[in-house]
Amino acid sequence: METGKVTVEKVDGKSTVTRCFSKYPLKFIIPTKVGPSKSDAVWIYTLTYGGGIVSGDSISSEFNIGDGCTTVLTTQASTKVYKSLGSKCSEQFLEARIGRDSLLAVIPDPVTCFSTARYSQKQVFRVLSDSNLVIVDWITSGRHESGEKWDFDLYKSTNNIFLDHDQPLFLDTVLLEQGNIAAITERMRDYQVIAMVIILGPKLKHIQTQVQEHVKMIMSEQLQVPFVGLRGHIKSNSSICFTKPPFIASCSLFGPKGMGIVVRIAAMTTESVYKFLRQQLASMELLIGVLPYR
């Protein structure tokens, strides 16, 4: 039994929610007016009662985005996953069908798992060749101020994209589990945030190109052959020679004819990732009515 279900269809030429259902602990808030009147986009805010996900919660939702519609799925604040009681795992499952010439933008705040939390999420997207999709999936290391850094027990996030019902386009699962061969903190070094951004579809080609170029530019400046090992060559700005870059990103094409791009990010601050998302997704304002990640 689903916890939530939303259907968006074109009614009188405008993207309209024709069906909306949610039950505890999930709630949808769908403001009637977001952005200028000429923009055609439905904004859906997902909330959980209590402001977070409690141990043992199981939330599953289904979204159907009809042909030609634009929908944004977002949150009001970061999703907090509270500590696990009795080793119970909390889970979220989302399935979305995106129609012809439609756009679904999943642009939430990050997930923050508290100490000892156990959390698993799975998002399945079914697209057609001219569907458009933006997915941001990210996690912070915990409540840094309290000294919680990668202190949760389990975090698992799956994002699967299928083309034309069953052709696998993108299958990714990230698993961070404590007590493994290497502790999570050690695997993450000093990075406090990991993020993944997927941009797919013909309407977003210009953003894809722009993001690829931007990531290449910022990273090319950061990567350099170390002067240890080079014979006798001392760099004048030796101060940056031994410090890790505070923001690392890489961009890869995926799918037939480079249908989509995926950006992977590791950053030392949450703010730097918000800034990156704001800047790189800014031109989406035309499509969704409002600047994402203001």
Place this chain on the structure above:
Amino acid sequence: MEDDMIMDKKRRKTASADFLLQWSQWQLLDSILPTGGFAHSFGLEAAIQARIILGHEDFKNQVIHILENTGSLLLPFVYSATNSPDLDTWQRLDRILDATLTNEVSRKASIAQGSALMRVAAAVFTEVPCLKTMRDACIGSGAVSFHHAPIFGMICGLLGMDSETSQKAYIFITMRDAISAATRLNLVGPLGAAVLQHQLCLVAETVLKKWMDHTVEEACQTAPLLDTLQGCHSYLFSRLFCS
């Protein structure tokens, strides 16, 4: 008397097949087999240029992460391919792995190594003629990308290896190639590399026991920082390795 002779002949035939298996196994795992594994650094080169690896301890930990990520992400493909080394399974696994290797750098590396391995195996292991026929059927047809892990598993299966051995072998060659790349990147000398490889045996065995015999639906990555770094490989201005 005749029954004894038949049993004896069967036993000798099995024994000679076992001998052949061992020679084939050792040849498959020898780094001298021309599969181009020496061209890939598993993200080590990018990690050095990003100053993530500054010393021996960082490097050792990075190799451990590489081994564990290989276990969690790629062993399921080796496992399934060894158990069903046939064309349909190979095509299915290859298609799934192509969608799973979302990092373009590692995806291309997998295709390069897989193509080379299939070509070598088809030429070398002539007692398994279906290797050549399957390769010829798929090359140029676009039905298969020639990813490394399923091909490795399939060859092991066709040679008669069991799936635990083939998965262990895959971890072994990953460890072998990562440490070899490290020597060429000046992270460690040849003797130090050999010492480290032996020290990591326990970790390698732990990785194997933890991640063996999973389905491809369970494949996951466990080192996202490493994945991000490896994806930066094409941004490196000067580089020794392809990936």
